[in-house]
Amino acid sequence: MLRVEEVQSVEFSSALILKFDEIVSRYPEGKSKSALLPILHEVQAVYGWLSSAAMDKVAEYLQIQSIEVYEVATFYTMFFLKPQGKFVLEVCRTGPCCLVGAEKIMDYIGDKLGVKEGEVTADGLFSYRGVECLAACGYAPVLQIGPEYTFYENLTPESVDQLIENLKNK
Amino acid sequence: MGRKLLLEHINVPGINTFQVYKEKGGYRAVEKALKTMSSDDMVEEVKKSGLRGRGGAGFPTGMKWSFLAKPEGVPRYLVCNADESEPGTFKDRYLMTHIPHALIEGMIVGSYALGANTSYIYVRGEMMPQIRILEKAIAEAKAAGFLGKNILGSGYDLEIYVQPGGGAYICGEETALLESLEGKRGNPRIKPPFPAIAGLYGCPTVVNNVESIAATVPIVNEGGEEYAKIGIGRSTGTKLISASGNINKPGVYEIELGLSVEDFIYSDEYCGGIANGKRLKAVVAGGSSVPILPANLILNLANGDKRLMSYESLSEGGFATGTMLGSGGFVVLDEDQCIVRNTWNFSRFYHHESCGQCSPCREGTGWMEKVLHRLEYGHGKMSDIDLLVDVSKKIEGNTICPLGDAAAWPVASAIRHFRDEFEWHVKEPKLALEKNYGLAHYADPIKVAEEVSVN
Numbered sequence: 258m259l260r261v262e263e264v265q266s267v268e269f270s271s272a273l274i275l276k277f278d279e280i281v282s283r284y285p286e287g288k289s290k291s292a293l294l295p296i297l298h299e300v301q302a303v304y305g306w307l308s309s310a311a312m313d314k315v316a317e318y319l320q321i322q323s324i325e326v327y328e329v330a331t332f333y334t335m336f337f338l339k340p341q342g343k344f345v346l347e348v349c350r351t352g353p354c355c356l357v358g359a360e361k362i363m364d365y366i367g368d369k370l371g372v373k374e375g376e377v378t379a380d381g382l383f384s385y386r387g388v389e390c391l392a393a394c395g396y397a398p399v400l401q402i403g404p405e406y407t408f409y410e411n412l413t414p415e416s417v418d419q420l421i422e423n424l425k426n427k
Numbered sequence: 428m429g430r431k432l433l434l435e436h437i438n439v440p441g442i443n444t445f446q447v448y449k450e451k452g453g454y455r456a457v458e459k460a461l462k463t464m465s466s467d468d469m470v471e472e473v474k475k476s477g478l479r480g481r482g483g484a485g486f487p488t489g490m491k492w493s494f495l496a497k498p499e500g501v502p503r504y505l506v507c508n509a510d511e512s513e514p515g516t517f518k519d520r521y522l523m524t525h526i527p528h529a530l531i532e533g534m535i536v537g538s539y540a541l542g543a544n545t546s547y548i549y550v551r552g553e554m555m556p557q558i559r560i561l562e563k564a565i566a567e568a569k570a571a572g573f574l575g576k577n578i579l580g581s582g583y584d585l586e587i588y589v590q591p592g593g594g595a596y597i598c599g600e601e602t603a604l605l606e607s608l609e610g611k612r613g614n615p616r617i618k619p620p621f622p623a624i625a626g627l628y629g630c631p632t633v634v635n636n637v638e639s640i641a642a643t644v645p646i647v648n649e650g651g652e653e654y655a656k657i658g659i660g661r662s663t664g665t666k667l668i669s670a671s672g673n674i675n676k677p678g679v680y681e682i683e684l685g686l687s688v689e690d691f692i693y694s695d696e697y698c699g700g701i702a703n704g705k706r707l708k709a710v711v712a713g714g715s716s717v718p719i720l721p722a723n724l725i726l727n728l729a730n731g732d733k734r735l736m737s738y739e740s741l742s743e744g745g746f747a748t749g750t751m752l753g754s755g756g757f758v759v760l761d762e763d764q765c766i767v768r769n770t771w772n773f774s775r776f777y778h779h780e781s782c783g784q785c786s787p788c789r790e791g792t793g794w795m796e797k798v799l800h801r802l803e804y805g806h807g808k809m810s811d812i813d814l815l816v817d818v819s820k821k822i823e824g825n826t827i828c829p830l831g832d833a834a835a836w837p838v839a840s841a842i843r844h845f846r847d848e849f850e851w852h853v854k855e856p857k858l859a860l861e862k863n864y865g866l867a868h869y870a871d872p873i874k875v876a877e878e879v880s881v882n
Contacts, residue, residue, distance in 0.1 A: 283588040285502070285545070288628055293610035294593050298552060325610075332612040332782075333593025335552045351514045352715055352772045353671040353758050389596065389776050390514040390715075391553055394671035394758070395678045406555035 267310040269318075273303060277318055289319055293329055297336055302404035306337035334388065335403075342377045342384035344424050347401050348412075350387035353394035362398045362412050363387055369421065382425065429683040429696075430657060432645040432665050433638070437525055443560065445567035448528040456647035457573055460536045461581040464647075469540030473643060475651025477663035482508055482599070482636030483714060483754040484829075485738050488643075489651075494623040495541055496631040504632040505538045506608065507548040507640050509557075510592050510599040514715035514776055515756030518667035519637035521679040523550070523557040526641075527564035531587065533640035535573060536647050538585050541633055545586050549604050552591040561589050596780035600828045601634035603782065614784045615828035638667050659685030662737035666755050668697075673761035675699035687733040688712075688741075689726050692759065705761035709844075712741055713753020715773045716833030718840030719766075720750050746840065765863050766845040767852050770838055771799035777834035788831040791822040795838055802849060803863070805856030812849045816842055 269277075277296050284291040296319070300311050307330050309323075316323040330336045337345075348354075348363050363374070366385050370378050377384045393399045396410035402424075409420055431437075441447035448454070460469060474489030495503060507530065511519040523530060530548070538546045550558050565587050568574045576584050590608055592598050598607045602616035605627050626632020642664060646654045655663045662684040671677045674692070676699035682691065691697045692707065701707050707722040727734055729748055734740050742749045760769060778792040795818050798811050819835035826832075842849055852859045 283590075285628065288609070290610035291590075291608060294552070294607065295591055297593070298591055328612055329593070329610065333552070333595050335594035350772075351776050352711075352769060353515055355772050356672045356758070356760065356764060356769070388594075389779050390512050392511045392513075392517045392520050392551070394515055394517050394756070395669060396517075397671065397677075401553060404555075406553050408556065 267304070267308065267314050269300075269314060270303075273299060274318070281319075290321055290325070293319060293321075293326065294333070297326075297330060298404075301336060305343070306340050340377070343382050344384075344402055344427075346383065346385040347388045347391075347403075348385065349389070349391040349393065349397065349399050351390040354391075354397040354399065357397045359398040362400075362414075362417065365414050366417060369417065383421070429681070429686065430665065431681050432654075432657075433522065433526070433529060433641055433667060434679075434681040442526055443524075443528075443564075445528060445564065445571055448526070449571075452648075453528055454532055454568075454571075454573055456532055456644045457535045457539075458579060460539055460647050461579050461583055466540050466542055469536065469647070472646055472651040473540070476642075476646045476654040477651075477658075477661060478639065478642055478646060478654070479662070479738065480636060481638035481642065481666065481755070483513065483716070485752065488635065488639050491623070491635070492537075492541060492633060494621070495633055496624050497542065498631070502545065502628075502630050503541055503543045504627045504630060505534065505541050505543045505546040505640075506601075506604065506627060506632055506634045507534060507546070507637060508599060508601065508604055508634050509548055509550040509554070509637045510596075510604060511554075511637070512551055512596045512599060513754050513756055514773065515669060515671060515711055515758040516714045516754040517669045517671070518679050518755060520554060520557060521669075522637055522641060522667065523554070523561060527557075527560050528568065529641040529644060530561070530637055531564050531568050532573075533643050534587050535568070535578070535585060536643055537633075537635065537640050538587075539583055540643075544584050545588070547588050547590050547608060547627075549590045549592060549598070549608055551598070552593050555591070558589050558591055565589070595782070596776075597782045597828070597830060600830065603828065604634060605632065612782070614782050615830075617827055657683055659735065659737050660739055662739060662752075666736070666752070668736070668755040668757050670698050670757045670759070672759035673702045673705060673764065674759045675702050682736055684735075684737045686736045688736055689733055691736055691757070692726075698757075698759065701759065701761050703761070705763060707759065708762045708764055709760045709766065711750075711756070711758040711760075711837070713751045714756035715758070715776065715837060716829075717751040717753045718746050718749075718836050719769075719844065720748075720840070721844045724748050724844070725750070746836070747843075750840075765803075765859070766841050766848045767799065767803050767859070768863055770841040771796065771803045773837045774799050774834065777830065777837075781830060781834070785826040785831065787822045787825040788834065791818050791831070792834045794818050795822075795834065799838070802852050803859075805852075805860050807849075807853045807856070809850065809853050811853070812842060812846065815839075 280292045281289045312326040316326045398412040436451045478488040479485040598613040603613040607613040622632040710725040774796045778796040781792045783789040819839040822831040823835040
């Protein structure tokens with residue numbers, strides 16, 4: 258079952274529409290659906306997640322059916338279909354990272370933030386989740402934070418403390 | 428000290444910029460190709476080089492290029508597969524981060540060889556910093572006249588665009604990648620037709636890995652025959668190896684194919700030995716999808732010779748005693764690591780990443796993960812071990828794309844080589860829990876099991 262949280266309406270800014278236009282220009286005529294993933298990234302970078310209203314608006318812009326947007330957004334793990342914390346700490350939990358302590362780092366983050374995986378802290382600032390291989394096994398454990406997907410490598414409890422403090426002051 | 432073709436200037440300050448890259452001899456291949464070589468010459472040089480696909484499959488790149496259909500009036504495409512997400516593999520991220528122009532230059536010579544006027548670099552979405560780096564490199568190359576209309580006055584036009592993925596391992600499979608690039612779910616296509624006949628937008632397309640494309644630059648510069656002199660046998664040239672796990676010096680290394688596995692693990696030039704003075708237990712040599720090998724088999728062949736870092740030597744003995752070079756994702760496990768836990772972790776990955784299109788993969792990966800999970804968490808039965816072997820056999824070879832095989836091989840090989848460890852988890856679940864989770868859980872193994880639902 259598709260679980261998409263509803264919001265009333267969304268209006269894209271003219272700057273965002275200009276960005277969409279530039280993205281569409283990368284593909285041959287009649288192939289603008291190729292712009293779907295890049296456009297969804299742009300929308301998520303602005304709003305923090307993809308609401309049904311935002312996805313409908315994307316469908317309208319690309320002149321495709323809304324279901325074509327939903328089926329893509331639900332397939333790819335980078336797209337959030339409900340609101341998240343302002344900062345989503347995505348910790349790689351796959352093999353090589355786990356060999357050097359990724360699970361302990363996840364536990365530490367959960368304890369420190371006082372929330373379970375996928376939950377948002379009361380102040381709305383943080384959520385965290387485990388993600389599959391981030392292709393940075395040599396610098397493990399690692400985490401990333403969108404929308405720029407900034408990387409933090411060789412994590413320790415101390416570096417996590419510092420990171421969270423820095424983000425609180427951002 | 429092995430010869431470096433891709434990472435020779437990795438430590439030069441500013442090598443990520445067009446100016447410094449060019450000062451170090453960059454973009455010579457574009458000038459040589461466009462001014463002195465035909466498309467056919469280019470394909471021939473890559474064939475002579477013996478270059479094999481560096482993404483994992485190892486298919487000869489020149490042959491792949493020669494398959495490209497060339498109907499009149501139909502565009503052709505070169506698509507770079509930069510959707511690196513095979514556990515253990517991080518070489519492409521490294522290359523794109525530090526020497527982005529090596530990829531852009533390779534894209535230009537490759538596109539010229541294939542007659543493509545528009546090319547795409549499909550980068551996994553999580554690599555947003557690398558996407559920005561590549562976009563900057565493309566802008567620099569264009570400003571210098573190496574991209575756009577009438578490149579270097581040759582009459583050849585080319586535009587390169589970067590496409591972000593959405594976080595799906597399956598998009599590393601070439602037809603799933605093309606589906607994704609067309610704005611759809613990354614479901615692999617049934618082959619044939621192969622992309623060389625009907626690829627992006629139904630047009631002839633070649634999909635190559637980042638490292639393969641970058642490797643065409645030294646091949647053009649030095650000639651295919653010279654490139655083929657490096658390496659050993661049919662494993663020609665150099666290869667980027669991503670080394671991780673319990674080693675002293677994890678990182679990306681460029682090796683000449685033919686180096687011994689032992690030297691790669693223990694020499695100071697590369698991994699620097701096992702971390703914390705531990706002993707080597709096992710290695711996953713080519714990314715998580717290839718069979719795991721215990722220490723004795725990864726270091727030595729059946730006849731006692733040293734096993735080498737090459738396509739042939741690593742696969743010697745088939746899957747009974749061998750593995751694959753794959754993507755070059757080299758994951759080292761020390762004596763303290765639990766094979767059951769490691770296998771479960773990889774199995775969870777493949778379950779999570781199965782696109783769900785084929786029943787054996789969709790159902791089988793989940794089944795294997797659940798069984799491994801209960802073995803790991805102290806609820807396993809002895810019959811589970813054969814059940815895992817049975818399920819893995821039923822997935823292998825029965826899916827549209829190789830993800831099914833990739834999910835089956837780690838499980839089958841772990842049981843083949845470490846069956847006693849699986850049996851120990853069944854016989855001594857409390858001890859296994861204590862080993863992996865500590866004394867607190869030894870007192871209450873059920874608590875651990877409840878932390879994640881076991882079906």
